[in-house]
Amino acid sequence: MKKIYLSLMILLALMSVVSCQQEDWESNVGYLRIEVGTNAYVDTKAIPENYNPQQIAVQIVDSKGEVVESTDDWETLKGTQLRLAPGQYTVNASSNGFDGSESGFDVPYYAGSQQITVETGKEVTANITCTLANVKVTVNYDESFQKFASATTIVSSALEGVAALDFVMGSELKPGYFPVGDLTVTVNVTNQAGEQHSQSTSIADVKARKHYILNFKVADAGSIEKPTISINGEEIIFTFTFDVSTEASTQLEAQPANAWSNFAYLEGGVASSEGEIDPAAMRFEYKTADAEEWQTCSATYESESQKYTATLTELTPATEYNYRLVYEKDGSAYASDIVTFTTEDAQTLPNGNMDNWYKSGKTWYPVSESDYSANGGSFWDSSNPGTTTGAGALVNKNPTQGNSTIVHTAGGQSAELKSQYASAFGIGKFAAASLYTGKFNSLVGTNGAKIDFGQKFTARPIGLHGWFHYTNGKIDYRGNNTPEGVAEIGSDDLCSIYMAIAKAPHQLDNTNLSTFFDLENDENIIAYGELPDAEAVSTNGEWKEFTITLKYKDITPKDKYYLIIVCSSSKYGDYFTGSTGSTMYIDDLELVYGQPTTAQE
Structure with a gap:
């Protein structure tokens, strides 16, 4: 190990010489002469400009610590000669300008000390050897290691606040120095x-x-093992052996599946290849x-993305599957790691047949009494709370309620939505009847209401199927x-049915136009679809089948997802616009599952 030896020749002489010196003895004063001899063996090629470990600072401290x-x-x-009173002293010597408490490259720190006693009339000599007081670390990469694309060894200290040092293969590997404390060596190779691949050793x-030498090489066989350790004096040599191929090999990878209720999108690729790959010999396997x-x-x-894709169909909802990418040709066979996914539950629409209705106080809700009690409310809500609770209780009307006469399926009920003008004490507003997934929030004075659209859902349907009966x-x-140019007085009223999948509930305040839906541009909306105006007209006393296809x-x-379905007997009811002669019936709603249509299609 390279060391620096500084021999501090401290000569204390009480000598019978000239008369002036005799006077000093009588005054109880002695002389200290410092001679420094060095035997330095240090690599100084790249010592930082502001720090020279060979510049040795000296302190002489008396018995009082001064x-x-x-x-x-x-x-x-x-x-020179130094005069000292007789007594005990400590002579400290160390590299000037640095205390060794931090890590760094090319920053060795040397220190040493010795106690001496100065006696009147006697000569004393103290010899101090300054040795390395911090820890030296060097990293060597074997020639076999140079075949890796890259390698970095990170040496970190267990001492708080001490920075880790990176030894990067291909760059100048200077020795690193650390204060005394346990070390962790982490090597990362590509x-x-x-x-x-990565390995950590404490x-x-x-x-x-101590000089810790870290040698890295590639093994002929075996696996990544703990390093072998040899000690040669102050040198402790750690030899790390890696059995990791430096060359490219054929490896496949499969990405997480995009699983819906009854199908899943698969994707995989070739992570590395030792030869030419025939795309025709690639397949997915699943179970x-x-x-x-x-x-x-x-x-x-x-070819453009160099990916392999597939769509698995006819899967079972809420079921766990495994899949992998497989290649097999001319006796060569490779497979990716197995990826696990679970299909979404094909969740049904609560009370989609509109058969169940429950009256809480003055307000009708499309839900059974038991479900209302169990869930603390209804999956569906309407404009009813606005006309039957709070200030709306003066109106005491339920624009939306169950109807057992006009139904699509005999023996059940439908949802009746009847637009009307609601007034009390001379104050009135046009009220379009509505039915929606969500919750009525509150009235905004006499001018409108706040509504929370959307119920938490566990699946992604691709559409809504049902029946409606409309008189406008x-x-x-x-x-x-x-808005100007639409819904003019005297024109035919339109009904409205639209649907959306959102990332969060949507709160609408119909006194604030900025809160109105913009299905196509709202970033909260994942998918949307609506009944076209051409179909939202009178059904001439008949039931009309409809299917709304979502555009994702x-x-x-x-x-998580939120399901939004909104039905209204007057399309522009949010603007307090419509006809008091419009009545809509909704029945037998059900969600459609399958492969989605995207907005780009």
Whole structure:
């Protein structure tokens, strides 16, 4: 190990010489002469400009702990005499300008000390050897290691606040120095195939003056093992052996599946290849998690993205599956790691047949009494709370309620939505009847209401199927905020049915136009669809079947979804516009599941 030896020749002489010196003896004063001899063996090629470990500072401390003499460079005392009173002293010597408490490259720290006793009339000599007081670490990468695309060894200290040092293969590998404390060595390698491997090793019982040499090489066989350790004096050599291929090998990878209720999108690719890959020999295999046999699905190769994709159909909702990407040709066979996914539950629409109705106080809700009690409310709500509770109780009307006469399925009920003018004490508003998934929030004075649209859902349907029966009248009320050019007085009223999948509930305040739905541009909306105006007209006393197809703006899985369905007997009812002669019936609603239509299609 390289060391620096500084011999501090401290000569204390009480000599019978000239008369002036005799007077000093009588005054109980002695002389100290400092001679520094060095035997330095240090690599100084890249020592930082502001720090020179060979510049030795000296302090002389008396028995009371007071510094009686000091210098940043012992050379300033060379050839001089120091007078000291008899007594005990400690002479400290160390590298000037650094205390060794931080890590860094090319920053060795040397220190040493010795106690001496100065006696009148006697000569004393103290020899101090300054040795390495921090810890030296060097990293070497064997020639075999150079075949890796990259390698970095990170050495970190267990001492708080001490920075880790990175030894990067291919750069100048300077020695690193750390204060005394346990170390952790982490090596990260990337081979020519882009595969990454890592290993961490702890070095305990670290001592000053030790030189820890970390050698890395590639093994001929075996696996990544703990390093072998050899000790040669102050040198402790750790040899790390990696059995990791430096070359590219054929490896496949499968991505997390985008699983819906009855189908799933699969995606995979070639992470690395040692030869040419024939896309025609690639396939996906899948099975339920508890099955033994794999089923096969062909893989489509996308040359631009170099990905393999497939769509698994006819899957079972709420079921766990495994899948993998497989390649097999000319005796060579490779498979990716297995990826597990669970299909979404094909959740049904609560009370979609509209058969159940429950009256709480003055307000009708489309829910059974038991479900209302169990769930603390209804999955569906309407404009009824606005006309039967609070200030609306003066009106005491339920624009939306069950009807057992006009029904699509005999023996049940439908939802009747009847637009009307509601007034009390000379104050009135046009009220379009509504039915929606969500909750009526509160009235906004006498001008409107706040409504929370959306109920938490566990699946992504692709549409809504059902039946409606609509009689429309001529528009006889038109709110001041109604957009120009639509819903003019005397024109035919329209009904409305629309649906959306959202990332969060949507609160509408119909006194604030900025809160109105913008299904196509609202970032909260994942998918949307609505009944076209051409179909939202009178059904001439008949039931009309409809299907609303959702357009998905985003098909990537989310943590949660909210289902929004809104029906209204007057399309522009949010603007207090419509006809008091419009009545709509809704029945037998059900969600449609399958592969989605995207907004780009």
